[in-house]
Ligand SMILES: *[C@@H]1O[C@H](CO)[C@@H](O)[C@H](O)[C@H]1NC(C)=O
Ligand SMILES: *[C@@H]1O[C@H](CO)[C@@H](O)[C@H](O)[C@H]1NC(C)=O
Ligand SMILES: *[C@@H]1O[C@H](CO)[C@@H](O)[C@H](O)[C@H]1NC(C)=O
């Protein structure tokens with residue numbers, strides 16, 4: 079009797095842990111590069127088949143709780159936030175037209191520092207553009223937010239855009255955060271084509287837990303962002319005492335530019351786990367929270383940590399030693415930019431000759447026009463939507479594919495990517 083009890087005592091944990099192992103194994107084998115979200119569900123089913131009664135009951139409960147596998151359309155869609163401040167309206171407009179594709183969604187934001195006239199001008203341009211009116215996929219945030227560079231209001235603004243995009247449309251797959259001084263190096267057809275071969279759970283987010291000097295200069299000081307309560311723009315200010323490093327989660331940092339899966343964006347915005355909310359509060363007093371919030375959330379949740387590809391898909395050139403702002407790109411940087419295979423580059427001055435070169439050689443875009451693609455029947459003068467699902471990838475798709483393959487081959491998906 080006693081020994082039978084003992085047996086049960088160790089048998090149960092053994093069965094449970096072997097089920098978990100089998101489940102993890104099946105998931106990791108299935109979370110490969112070219113797979114779709116249903117693979118995850120089918121791997122759950124497989125693990126049920128592979129285990130016995132106790133495990134079956136456990137896995138079955140999981141599967142019946144999970145939503146039915148969504149029908150994934152072959153071509154993904156992107157949801158963009160393009161944001162700017164005072165004096166950025168023309169830059170933002172040019173970037174928007176270069177990035178436009180009828181399948182995507184666009185949210186535009188000029189912060190409160192931009193004069194009212196500038197914001198009205200952007201709103202009227204959006205309204206007046208026949209293409210945007212007909213397709214209805216460009217939305218401007220009219221009630222502008224106060225945004226402080228380096229402050230938490232920047233993260234709040236990004237989350238605001240995510241929430242608008244989630245509410246406006248159910249059918250996008252990735253969120254991309256850009257500023258008015260960013261510019262694409264590939265056409266949207268190239269990007270849509272490359273991403274149609276990817277697992278839609280992947281996130282492109284450059285990250286590291288090696289904080290280095292940032293421990294001292296970013297994680298320990300405490301700041302206040304007047305943008306949270308003041309009607310006038312002011313910079314963040316430092317308060318004392320400082321704080322120690324956190325012990326209930328691990329800090330990560332990285333680039334403030336990222337490509338996030340819808341799955342992860344929903345996790346951050348809806349907050350059915352408390353972690354995204356707790357971390358948001360923690361980051362309220364953090365220097366440069368846009369370089370840490372999403373990184374720390376994604377890396378502290380095992381399910382998401384295995385989807386984090388360590389790159390921001392941007393070409394950004396830093397001076398050595400790095401200054402606060404990256405080197406402004408010009409015509410002499412174009413070959414390095416193209417050679418990187420990145421999808422976007424930053425930052426550019428308004429109407430820099432490098433942008434004209436990109437338009438001409440990479441995007442085949444006419445001045446003030448849209449970047450042509452399969453959606454306007456391959457016509458260079460793109461004025462009407464033909465079949466939006468017709469994708470005509472060019473050489474940009476090959477360059478981007480090579481970069482993405484390199485990134486995803488070195489990563490072992492199904493394992494925690496965060497170090
Ligand atoms: C299945 O579970 C039972 C206990 O419920 C155990 O005795 C048996 O060894 C398990 N079989 C396998 C193949 O793991
Ligand atoms: C609106 O668009 C038309 C052509 O589509 C143009 O002639 C006109 O100047 C535009 N108005 C504004 C306010 O941009
Ligand atoms: C999002 O994009 C803006 C560009 O305007 C950038 O400054 C910001 O730091 C980005 N990241 C986050 C997490 O808000």
Ligand SMILES: *[C@@H]1O[C@H](CO)[C@@H](O)[C@H](O)[C@H]1NC(C)=O
Pocket residue numbers: 408409410
């Ligand atoms: C590009 O390089 C050339 C030759 O080295 C130089 O003369 C020119 O000033 C550079 N242009 C810019 C914008 O830096």
